[in-house]
Structure formats: C-alpha cells, structure tokens
Amino acid sequence: MGVIRKTKSIEVLLNEFHKDQSAISAIDLIKRFNEKLNKTTVYRVLDKLEDDGVLHSFLDKNGIKWYAKCNNCSTHKHFDAHPHFQCLTCGKVDCVSVKVNIPSIPNRHILVSQVLIQGTCENCLT
Amino acid sequence: MGVIRKTKSIEVLLNEFHKDQSAISAIDLIKRFNEKLNKTTVYRVLDKLEDDGVLHSFLDKNGIKWYAKCNNCSTHKHFDAHPHFQCLTCGKVDCVSVKVNIPSIPNRHILVSQVLIQGTCENCLT
C-alpha cells in the first residue's frame, strides 16, 4: 500500500496534522471538512496514511479512533509503542514520549500493549 | 444506583461471571442468552452491576466492551487499575494482577490510566 498520488484530500488532511502536534479524531476531521471531503474519503485517506507510516492510530476511552503524526516511522518500521494522554477537561489528546514498561506476565507471551492515560492537560491545569 | 431487586436476568448474568474468571464481552453475553434475555436488558444489567461494584468494564483493541468480576470492589470503592490481557490467537480476555506504573508527565496531572496488553495466552502458547 502507501500513498501513490498526491491528491487534494491527502494534502488537506495531512496539512491538518502538520499545523498542530495533537492527535485528531476521525470524527473531528469529518466534521472539519464536512463541506470539502466525503467521510468515506476521510476514513480511507487516514487508513492509507497509516499504512504508509505517516500517521498512527489508537482508540480513546470511548472507543473512537484518533490519528496522530508518526515521529520516526515509515511504511516498514513503526515506533509507536508510546502512551497517549487524553485531557478529561478539554478532551484534547496527545502522544506522550514517556516510556511505560510492561512487566512480563506468567505463562503469557506479550506482543504489544496500549496505554491510555487520562487526566488534566497543561492548558486546563490553571 | 446499585442492584435493588434480585431478578432472573441478574442471576443468569452474574452466574456466567462466577463460573469462569475470564472477562466476557457484552456482545458475547447477548449472543449466549439470545433466546432468554433481551439485549437492552443485558446492557442495562451489566451497567447496573458495574455501578454496584460487582463488575468492572473496559474496552478491547477494537473498542468493544468487556466486563469482568471485580475483586475487592464495592459501590463506593474501586480497585480496578489493573491491566487487561487479550490473546491474539483465541481472543480470550483476562484481568492481570501485575502492577504497571505510569511515570509522571511534565505539566500534566494524571488521574487514571488504561493498559491493554496483547499477546498469546497460556492455552495458546503450546
């Protein structure tokens, strides 16, 4: 897979991730470009950008899908085993670069893990 | 809130959690008692049992809801800050009792966190 053609939809969506480091939910993007892009297109572009290693995705506390820009990933290698932080006050979601280490579990082989942290963001702390 | 009346639905569902320590998804319970209980009832009973501290819930990798029996919880106190483990081979989900410690994050106040670990369960390891 991977992005093959530079289309308007891809440009518009990617630009949204470039102008802010925060994660953005698929639903939010659909709302933002309501008049400009079809929702199916939004889902498909996000999916493709993820395949291409440009974005990565995760689910928030309510099971809805968020995307954020990958930091050193490519089509072949992904380094996205970082936690995500969701502010319970304003709803903003960010990638956090701390390392959470998962202890081994007896009789089980661990492959991946997702960590979602919730609390108050710096903007809402005051 | 909390369970007030001992009904057939509550008994049937609770019994399912008693005979096995594993977590069970709401969807699965709806399927299991397809002929016996209405799906709305299943959702409502699970919700109420959670309020009452008898069960706790979490979302799996696909954003679907699972429930498991609480281990020392009551209506007022919840001790469910434990990770959950989902086997990628058989799909089984369990509570795990290891402690994952979340490091503090600069400028952010952490309140709760969810950890979902994926891998291979003891049954599927062979």
Added chain:
DNA sequence: ATTAGTTTTGCTACTTAGTTGCATTAACAA
C-alpha cells in the same frame, strides 16, 4: 496535448454496538 490505465473520490446503502422511550411485567414491602 491527448490518451489510456489505474487510483481516488463521492454517493448511497449497509453494518454493528450501543441507547432511548414507553408500555408491560415482575419484585417485594406493607
């Protein structure tokens, strides 16, 4: 610049998990 081949898009319809409103039924305390 035109064309042809292929990808991407829009649209409509669909799926699936979960929720809501409301009338009926079942607990249970008196």
Added chain:
DNA sequence: TTGTTAATGCAACTAAGTAGCAAAACTAAT
C-alpha cells in the same frame, strides 16, 4: 393480596465505521 416501583421487552433510533460501484482525477506514455 395488593400497591408501588424497579426491571424488562420491544421497536425504533444513533453513531462510527464499511462496502460496492460508477464517476472523476492523477500520472505516465505516446
């Protein structure tokens, strides 16, 4: 046994995400 109120069933709905297919738009070759 009866009256009150919680719990249930049913049908209709919501919301996130998917699928099929025809039309549009890239891109590369001519």
